[in-house]
Structures are given as structure tokens and as C-alpha cells.
Amino acid sequence: MAEPYITDEQDYDAMQLLEIGLELSESEYSEEDEDFIPVVELDSSPRFLLNSDQATTTTAAAAAENINFQEEEVDVEEERNKRRRVEKLGSGGDICCRNGGDDAGGESSQNSQWNRSEFDGLFCPICMEAWTNEGDHHICCLPCGHLFGLSCIEKWLRQRGRLAKCPQCNRKGTLRDIRKLFVPRIAVVDEESQKRIRFLEEKCASLVTKDVDLCKKESEWKRREAALQLEVQKCKERTIYLEHLLGDLQSRPSGLAAAYRGSQGHEFGNSIYSDFYRQGSSSCFMLQRELRVDGARLFDVDASGKILLLVRRVPMMGGSHVLTKMSLIPPHESEDIFLPPGTKIIKDLHISPTNGSLALFASLGKKLSVLSMESNNVILSYDLPAAAWSCSWDLNCSHYVYAGLQNGSLLVFDMRITGSPVESRLGHTTDPIHTVQSLQHISTLPSGVKTVVSASSVGMCQWNFGCEEERPFLIPETTNQGVCVSLAYCASSDDIVVSYRPRVEMSNEVVSQTLFMPSPATGQGVLGSHLHLKRVGSNYEKLGIACSTVSGIRLPKSSIIDRQNQKPLFATGDEVSCGLILQELPSFTATQRLKPHQHFIYDVKYTSTHSQGLLGCLSEDTVQLFSTKLSSELLRRRSALVFRSSVQLKSDINFVM
Structure with missing residues (x-):
């Protein structure tokens, strides 16, 4: 085309x-x-x-x-x-x-x-x-x-x-x-794109590293801020106290001594740091160490050996207890001591006052056991007819030990006889014996007689072993005071403090629940009392009594501190601040409040060595050790006491050989 x-x-x-x-x-x-x-x-x-x-x-x-x-x-x-x-x-x-x-x-x-x-x-x-x-x-x-x-x-x-x-x-x-x-x-x-991806990945990793560093710095800053706030609060409280004290002194210039004594018991608000109480006194305790523990329940201190022995509850072992031996010398190495099967919960623990290499503990597994601190092994164990709630070493003879049972009985053991107790006595009631204390031998008692005091819910009982069969008797001054929850004894001064909480009367249930129900302000505390007794020969003299907030559910521990040429101090846990409070006997005037814990205080122990007194208190996660210097006269008295115990120990060894 x-x-x-x-x-x-x-x-x-x-x-x-x-x-x-x-x-x-x-x-x-x-x-x-x-x-x-x-x-x-x-x-x-x-x-x-x-x-x-x-x-x-x-x-x-x-x-x-x-x-x-x-x-x-x-x-x-x-x-x-x-x-x-x-x-x-x-x-x-x-x-x-x-x-x-x-x-x-x-x-x-x-x-x-x-x-x-x-x-x-x-x-x-x-x-x-x-x-x-x-x-x-x-x-x-x-x-x-x-x-x-x-x-x-x-x-x-x-x-x-x-x-x-x-x-x-x-x-x-x-x-x-x-x-x-x-x-x-x-x-x-x-x-x-690959280069950009690699660049972004490197940038992301760098940002993550920076974020981790910033988080660490932030936590450190928060910790320092909390510490500084604590110091500021402490300074504020001390300033308030000094202002109040200055006002009292200005209002009463001629009564300086009286104002000073009154300031000892003065409490401003709910102050938790009052370490500045009686700073000039020789009995002022200063915080020496604060150690972190886990699940602690009981403890004792070997001051001469620088050893701390703890009873801890281990949740991963079904709630069973283990012993933890911790050194008081930095870096505070610790070692767990696992107990034989069937030991169950440990209710009481004491290191021998004359031989720091031995420890005595009582358990709900119907066992009274002696632990060697050197080998970390149980070298002696006694089978008991009932669960043991308390134990004690004899202050006059290191071979004798005591066990208080859940059924109210008290047993005496001689460690040279490993088969059975040398004496067993039924209690005044069938209530558990939560505290046992051996008393110093007095001249009015026959030679070989051993005197022991115990505490149960009805009050304090005295037991005499090594003499004619006789039942224990209640100390009259300790009855009708309420439910006895604690007993503290000082061997060098024969001072005794018994603590009580109110007895709930079922006949007037509504009134008793209203009066004794723990209030939000005091946590688990209820209004109880402390009774101060002094042993004079075979009798007990009532010196003082004071109201106090005590635990409504637990059996608290306490201790008495002997001070030469000064009145003794009573150390007990404060249910309000969860701190240790020192009260002068017999007036129970607060002289010092120590650094509080996060949890309630379970145990309090006092011991001394050389020229230093060591006061310890234990909560669930913290052990605090406070120290003070001792007077020369008090050291002399304590040395004499240790010397008498060592002489008795040597005579027992010669007798066995």
C-alpha cells in the first residue's frame, strides 16, 4: 500500500x-x-x-x-x-x-x-x-x-x-x-541501606550502654540522697532536742542537774535517732557494726573469739533452721552449719560463757544439742520427752546445762553423762518454759545446790537442784501481773527484769479486745509492763515497775547491762520505732535510743571483753553491734567471775581424770 x-x-x-x-x-x-x-x-x-x-x-x-x-x-x-x-x-x-x-x-x-x-x-x-x-x-x-x-x-x-x-x-x-x-x-x-542499618545498630547499642550507666548513676545518687536526708533528719531532731533542753535550762538556771536528769527521759515526737542522749556518759553505746543477714531469728556473740553465731530460717529448706557462723573481723566471712535431720525449729541459743568453742541450742525436734564451734559439728545431743523451748549453761559449773520443755518440765544434764538427764522436775504448771537462767551460787545455800529461775506465762519460778526433792515455787512478786513474756538476768549484779503483756479475760471479751487490740499507731504492740527485781540472799526485792509497749504476739528478748558506780541499764526492743532502747533501772528512764531497724527486734544480747562492752540486737535482716568502754572496777568484777568459773572447770577436769 x-x-x-x-x-x-x-x-x-x-x-x-x-x-x-x-x-x-x-x-x-x-x-x-x-x-x-x-x-x-x-x-x-x-x-x-x-x-x-x-x-x-x-x-x-x-x-x-x-x-x-x-x-x-x-x-x-x-x-x-x-x-x-x-x-x-x-x-x-x-x-x-x-x-x-x-x-x-x-x-x-x-x-x-x-x-x-x-x-x-x-x-x-x-x-x-x-x-x-x-x-x-x-x-x-x-x-x-x-x-x-x-x-x-x-x-x-x-x-x-x-x-x-x-x-x-x-x-x-x-x-x-x-x-x-x-x-x-x-x-x-x-x-x-546496609551501612545505615549498621550505623543505627551501633548507635542503638551505644544508647543502651549510656542508659545502663545513667541508671547506675541514678541509683547511686538516690542512695546518697537518702543517706543525706537521713543525716539532715538526724540533725533536725538533735537541734529540736537541744532547743528544748536549752529552754528548760534557761527557765530553771538553778536546777541544772535536775533538768539534765529530766532530759534523759524526754522524748520528742517519734524520734528514731537519739544517739545523742547522754553523750558525755561513759555508758553511751556507739554503733560499731551493722551486718546484713537473711531470715535471722536468734544469735549470740563470742566477744573474745570475734564470732557471731546466728539461727536463720531458710525458706528453700521448708522453713527449717540452720546455724550461720560469721566473723566479726572484716570482710565478715560466714559459713552455714546444717543440722541433723529432725532438729526442726531452734527456740534458744547460747554460747558457753567459759568456753567460747561450745554452743548450746534447744529445738522443737525434742533435742538439746551441743555444737563445737571449731569443727562445726554437733558433738552431743540429748533426746527429750517433749519439745524444748529454752536452754542455759550453768554459771557455776561448765559441765551442767538446763533445758526448759513445752510441757513445763525442767531437765538438768551433765555433759560427762551422755545418756540421760541427772535430774528432771515437773513444773508448777504445764505452760511452756520460754526462759531459763542459772543463778550465781550464794553462801546461804548448801554446797552443790544449783539455783535456776525460769519464766512461763504464769510468771517467774525458782528451782533448786542438788538437794532434797522439792517442786519449784513461784516468786510472789511476779504473779498477777499479766502474761509473762520475757525474763532478763544480770549475773554480776543479780538484777532481774520480768516483762508482761495484758492477760485477755474471756469473761469480758468485748472489753478486753477493745483494750488490748493492737492499734495502728503501735503496730503489733500492746500496753504491758516491766518489773525490776533484785536478788537479796534467798529473797527477791521489788525495786520498780513501769508501763511499756510490748509485743502482742511474740516473745521478746531483753538484756541487763551492769555499770560499776552507776545504775544498771535495761536493753529491750521498742515496738514503736523497731529500735533498741536503753532504760536506767529501777526508774526505767530512757537514757538512749539506738538506730532503728526495718523490722521488729527478735533478740538482744550483751557481753563484754577486755575494756569494751558489746551490745547486740537482731531483726529479721540486720544485726547491729554497739560498743562502750567499761570501768576498771567492773572489769575487775568480771575477771573474778571468769576466774571462779575457770577454777571450777579445772577441778572438774581433774575429777574426771
Whole structure:
């Protein structure tokens, strides 16, 4: 078929339309855009500048290009719309608009660029449809390496004929250059993205390290802040106390001594740090050590050997008790001593006052046992007819030990006889004996008679062993005071303090519950009393009594501190502040309040060595040791007591040999 004749005017019109289309295409997409796809390629040859004589030779080509241009306009418009839809999907709904005179156009966010990069490897850049691994839209490439759908690139190259080029890089290409790719999936590693990912990972790790360091610093700052706040509170309380004391002294300038004595018992608010009470006194106790423990219940101290022996409850062992031996010398090494099966809960523990290498403990497993502190083994164990609640060493003969039972009986053992007790007595009642104390031998009693006092709920009883059979008798001064919960004895001064809590009368249940129910202000405490007795020969003299807040559910421990040329001190736990309070006997005037614990105080012990007195108190998680200097006269008396015990021990050894 002959090609249609096209005049010069038609050729000129076609050229103008082609130039207008080129301008529109260039205004819509810039060559600097990474997604630019050339729509029409104009050759640089002057074929549009032909004269009229040569028009007949180029008429057919111009007409074909004019017809193809109209088809290309439709294709370009469809491609443009598809590209815009994909850009909108990849950028989260933001369409990047470009102006003809703008070099960079609108600049999308970083997230939009990352989202578009995910689609660049999934769709054909011509039709913006996903390519396939078979069929008309099979994935293929040109020699330059750019990927397209087979039908799209064939149509693209066929429409442009000999002027066909790659839509991406404008390199020449033909239909014969198309190569099919047979791959299940194409994944291209983006080096820039990989570098950015590695950079972000390193930055994230650095931020995590900085966060950990900041957390450590924050915890240290909080700890220091708490310590400083504690010091500030302590200084404030001391300032308040000194202001009150100064006011009293100014109001009574002539009564300086009386004001000072009155200030000893003065309590301002609920002050928990009153270490400055009687700072000038020789009996002022200062905190020496504070050790952390876990599940502590009882303890005793060997001051000469610098050993602390603890009874701890271990939850992971079914609540059974273990003994923990801890050194008082830094770094305070500790060692757990596991007890034989069947020992159960330990109710009382005492280190021998004459031989620090032996410890005596009583348990609910009906056992009275002697532990060697050197080998950490139980070297002697007695079977008891009932559970043991208390135990004690004899102060006059180191071979004798005592055990108070749950049924109210008291047994005497000679450690040289390992089979059975040397004496067994039934109690005044069947109430458990929670405290046993051996008394110093007095001249009014026959030689060989051993005197013991015990405490149960009814009060304090005295037992005499080594003489004619007789039952124990209640000390009259200790009856009808309530429920006896504690007994403290000082061997060097024969002072005794018995503590009571109210007895609940079932006949008046409503009234008793109202009176004795623990209040929120005092936690587990109830209003009880302390009774001070002094042993004078075979009798007991009542010296003083005072009301106090005592535990409503536990059996508290207490201790008496002997001071030469001064009145003795009574050390007991304060149920309000959970701290140790020192009271002067017999007036029970508070002279010093020591640093409180987080939990209630379970045990209190006092011992002395050389020129130093050592006072210890134990709560569930803390052991505190306070020290003070002793007077020379008190040291002499204690040395004499130890000497008499050692002489008795040597005579017993010679008797055995």
C-alpha cells in the first residue's frame, strides 16, 4: 500500500505538536528525577529542517511519527497515572509534585523514600504492574541490566524502532537484546541501606550502654540522697532536742542537774535517732557494726573469739533452721552449719560463757544439742520427752546445762553423762518454759545446790537442784501481773527484769479486745509492763515497775547491762520505732535510743571483753553491734567471775581424770 501524501504544512504542524508534547513531558518529569522515564526521544539530526523538495522522502516517516505520538500520549498518560498511584501508596498518601522550573521539586520524607524503595524491586518501571516469572509479563532485562516486564519492554522498543533506548538509562537497545530471567525471587542488597542499618545498630547499642550507666548513676545518687536526708533528719531532731533542753535550762538556771536528769527521759515526737542522749556518759553505746543477714531469728556473740553465731530460717529448706557462723573481723566471712535431720525449729541459743568453742541450742525436734564451734559439728545431743523451748549453761559449773520443755518440765544434764538427764522436775504448771537462767551460787545455800529461775506465762519460778526433792515455787512478786513474756538476768549484779503483756479475760471479751487490740499507731504492740527485781540472799526485792509497749504476739528478748558506780541499764526492743532502747533501772528512764531497724527486734544480747562492752540486737535482716568502754572496777568484777568459773572447770577436769 502506498503511503499517504503529507504536505509541508502538515509536516510543520506535526513538528510543532511533537515539540509541544516534548515540553509537556519535560515539565512533568525532570531528568534529575530518579524515576524519570523518557517518553519521546528526538534525534539531533536535522530531519525536521528539510525543504519542500525533500518533503516527499520524509513524508511517510513524519506521518508515522504523528500517528504514533497520539498513541504514545495515551500510553504516557496511563503510565503517569499508575506511577502516581504507586507513589501515593509508597509514601503513605503523600504525592510528590514537581514544577517545570524546579530542580529538585518537592522533597518527600525519609519514611516515604524507604517505602518507595520497597516497591522499586517489585514492579515494572514502565507499567507499574508486578512482573511474573512466566507469561507475557515475564521478568527480563536489557544489556544495561535494568529489569522490565517482557510485554512492556517489547512494546516500548517496537514503538521506537531503530531509535529505541532503555527507559531507565537511555542506552540503545533492540528486541534481540531482551533476556528473560528465570529466578524464583530477586533480592538486591542495598549497600547504603546496609551501612545505615549498621550505623543505627551501633548507635542503638551505644544508647543502651549510656542508659545502663545513667541508671547506675541514678541509683547511686538516690542512695546518697537518702543517706543525706537521713543525716539532715538526724540533725533536725538533735537541734529540736537541744532547743528544748536549752529552754528548760534557761527557765530553771538553778536546777541544772535536775533538768539534765529530766532530759534523759524526754522524748520528742517519734524520734528514731537519739544517739545523742547522754553523750558525755561513759555508758553511751556507739554503733560499731551493722551486718546484713537473711531470715535471722536468734544469735549470740563470742566477744573474745570475734564470732557471731546466728539461727536463720531458710525458706528453700521448708522453713527449717540452720546455724550461720560469721566473723566479726572484716570482710565478715560466714559459713552455714546444717543440722541433723529432725532438729526442726531452734527456740534458744547460747554460747558457753567459759568456753567460747561450745554452743548450746534447744529445738522443737525434742533435742538439746551441743555444737563445737571449731569443727562445726554437733558433738552431743540429748533426746527429750517433749519439745524444748529454752536452754542455759550453768554459771557455776561448765559441765551442767538446763533445758526448759513445752510441757513445763525442767531437765538438768551433765555433759560427762551422755545418756540421760541427772535430774528432771515437773513444773508448777504445764505452760511452756520460754526462759531459763542459772543463778550465781550464794553462801546461804548448801554446797552443790544449783539455783535456776525460769519464766512461763504464769510468771517467774525458782528451782533448786542438788538437794532434797522439792517442786519449784513461784516468786510472789511476779504473779498477777499479766502474761509473762520475757525474763532478763544480770549475773554480776543479780538484777532481774520480768516483762508482761495484758492477760485477755474471756469473761469480758468485748472489753478486753477493745483494750488490748493492737492499734495502728503501735503496730503489733500492746500496753504491758516491766518489773525490776533484785536478788537479796534467798529473797527477791521489788525495786520498780513501769508501763511499756510490748509485743502482742511474740516473745521478746531483753538484756541487763551492769555499770560499776552507776545504775544498771535495761536493753529491750521498742515496738514503736523497731529500735533498741536503753532504760536506767529501777526508774526505767530512757537514757538512749539506738538506730532503728526495718523490722521488729527478735533478740538482744550483751557481753563484754577486755575494756569494751558489746551490745547486740537482731531483726529479721540486720544485726547491729554497739560498743562502750567499761570501768576498771567492773572489769575487775568480771575477771573474778571468769576466774571462779575457770577454777571450777579445772577441778572438774581433774575429777574426771
